[in-house]
Amino acid sequence: MNSFVATAAPAVAASPIDGTLTNDGFFPDIDLSALRDAMRLDGTVTRERLRHAARDAMLTVNDELAAWRALQRAAGAASLADVPGERVDGESVHVFRYRRAVYHLAHADVTEKYRGFDSTKSGGQVAAELAVTVDESRRNARWAISDILGVARSTVELI
Numbered sequence: 001m002n003s004f005v006a007t008a009a010p011a012v013a014a015s016p017i018d019g020t021l022t023n024d025g026f027f028p029d030i031d032l033s034a035l036r037d038a039m040r041l042d043g044t045v046t047r048e049r050l051r052h053a054a055r056d057a058m059l060t061v062n063d064e065l066a067a068w069r070a071l072q073r074a075a076g077a078a079s080l081a082d083v084p085g086e087r088v089d090g091e092s093v094h095v096f097r098y099r100r101a102v103y104h105l106a107h108a109d110v111t112e113k114y115r116g117f118d119s120t121k122s123g124g125q126v127a128a129e130l131a132v133t134v135d136e137s138r139r140n141a142r143w144a145i146s147d148i149l150g151v152a153r154s155t156v157e158l159i
Contacts, residue, residue: 019047021054026069027062027080028095030054030102039107049110057105057141061098064145094148101144108137 021030032050035041041050062069077083086093112134143153 019051021051021058023058024062025079026073026077027058027065027098030058030099035103035106039103041107041110045110049113050106053106053109054102056109057102060105061101061141061145065098065148068149097144097148101141101148104137104141104144108134108141111137 019032021032023029032047032054035054036045036050072080072083080094080098081092083092083094088096146153
């Protein structure tokens, strides 16, 4: 009797990342280990590549929320955690959504870099699957930013 056991290729173990990206004082700092764990990024993503992607994501989200941040500061909020809003699991939903936006933009950036130049059928399929992942990550980031701003989400498709 023969048997076949399918196993997945072993994941590359992630090296520990001891580091936090310091933010502007209003928005929360980003813990790189937490980002790596939340987005399920393995060891193929180097510490420096993750740091670069996270820094870029922080700057992008901070820029998009700059006018909103000014309004919140004028209303007396010293940090994002001080902005009135629901608390879930002991944390401000604004802080959670900010982190979600940064994590997903960083994930999209890192994933986009892994689309290869393999011209085989399987390589093309992998690239197409990664494109979907990148699009979903960017969508999730947009939704998180919209939720912070209190803007309704909308999906528009050109016909």
